[in-house]
Amino acid sequence: MFGLEGVRKSLEESIKEVIREKFSLEMNVVLERPPEGFGDFSYPLYDLVKNLRKSPEELGKIIISSMDLKNIERVEIKGNYLNFYADSLSISEDFINKIRESGREALNFERKNRKVILEHTSANPTGPLHVGRGRNPIIGDTIGRLLKKYGYDVETHYYVNDAGRQSAILVYGYKNLKLDVNEKKSDHRLVPYYQKASELIENDDQAKLEIEKIMNSVERGDVNTIMENREILGLVLEGIKQTLSRINVSFDRFYWETDLILNGSVKRVLEMLRDDMKEEEGAYYIEVELKGKREKVFLKRKDGTSLYFTRDIAYHLVKSELGDEMINVLGEDHKPHAEMLLQVLKKIKGNINIRNVFYSFVALPEGRMSTRRGRVVYLDDLIEESVEKAREEIIKRRNDLDPEAIETLSEKIGTGAVRFNILKIQSEKKLVFKWEEALNFEGDSSPFLQYSYARASSILRKESWKGQYSKDLVRDQAEVALLKMMLQYPEVIEDASRNLRPYRVAKYAIDLASAFNIFYTQCPVLKEREELKQNRLAMVHAFRLLMGDLLDLMGIEHPEEI
């Protein structure tokens, strides 16, 4: 791989070595990234100054004179810091060479030969997706793309909850109520049935009984009931899939919860935990420790049926057989559940690799989203509004496009904005949904990225890069800044993947686009003399490759012109 990380590591090693030899000290050397104008890496000398009672100048000189300065252009001692200026231009030459030789493959990481089962979204198939949990598919899908990029094999799962009360309510409503609904999208069409049936249970004992009967049959593993239910729930799931596919989210596998009942997994879990279970009024539970407190977790109702937690254990055991590691993207409300689940899984199966990514709910300014209270923004509505906004903006700027082209373009820009505006914020941070922010197409936004990509494409359409590049022709500050920014790609991807922080990619994409836009305004390309033109075309070419890659990672389209 290319980039500056290698330089950092060898500098750290070398400094550590010098300190050991010259001062007989064992120190943990971590270089910092200094503010603008202080080089690429810096080493604070405070500790040494204090330890050895010598001036920073004196210490700095000793270190510099005996350390290995490979790939370093110059070093300065400034205050209590040793500032290293990397020879970014030589490194950039390697980078451009790699791009020339292998194109986009230059951005690939080595395969890890490790398979991750990534579960995300898993919304109950009882209604359309709303923005409250809308972060889940976007964060989840991006993590999947990131991990693939970083070299993992990834299998994405959607766990379809068809065993609970909510599913039974919908099924009952759809089968028994005669309603006149004008909605063509199936997930929205079924909403009134669910709502009406929910109301019914409040005071209609007969309905309540019927719903409990459905639940009971399902949990007992009655194949007919389960399959009938799946047909109705499947209608909603189809609608959800449509929504997701519009924002480029898809799954390798939909795993139905009731399969765990049908294939005996749930039964096996209960057997495995038989010795740990305790009885209380006919129901069975196990005890787990949560934050120093013992908690009861029920696995079996007094009527003998299993609970969500039981089935979740079974599901995770299934997943653990499918890959080397599991990653789940979960709402913050699942935190205690996930912690307890992990404990139980460890008890059953010693080494188990699970990592959870939690996100906090998206709320509206007036409070938490709630379908019942009619306080909800559906993901479909957000997408629709965003695409509409994009259409308006395009019509404002372009009068050369036919209606069909406008349509295609607004879809790409609008859906990209939906993904980006959610992605750019750390998942655990609370998020209040405001239309004016969701529809912001300036500054830190996806159109900003797509715009920079289109600008690069536009230049390359007029003239393509012939393959020449020389660091000696780089003079402008904007060129250097762009090159340096591009060199950060590997460490950003690594950090984002290892720590499951997709927002890092979003932030980096903004910085990169920004560096390119400055380059674009300051450095003409096409009208320069041949040599310089080729040099700048190389940068534009490399930038376009990188930005296209980053947008793909985020599931955002990158049209050649916007």
Add this chain to the structure above:
RNA sequence: GGGCUCGUGGCCUAGAUUGGACAAGGCACUGGCCUUCUAAGCCAGGGAUCGCGGGUUCAAAUCCCGCCGAGCCCGCCA
């Protein structure tokens, strides 16, 4: 009540894992830049007691303790 998470200019967000040099972007605001590769852009400017109070340290937005505020959780629900 207990636990988890969050609190950074008027608004939104980085920086916190690994404590370091004037706290960095964006929105909004003020002023400039389209006869030159796409102005969804670029340049310049104003605007921050980093929730509050202690502590550790040569050095704290970052680590520790307490408090305040917001969200989430504490079911034989999912």
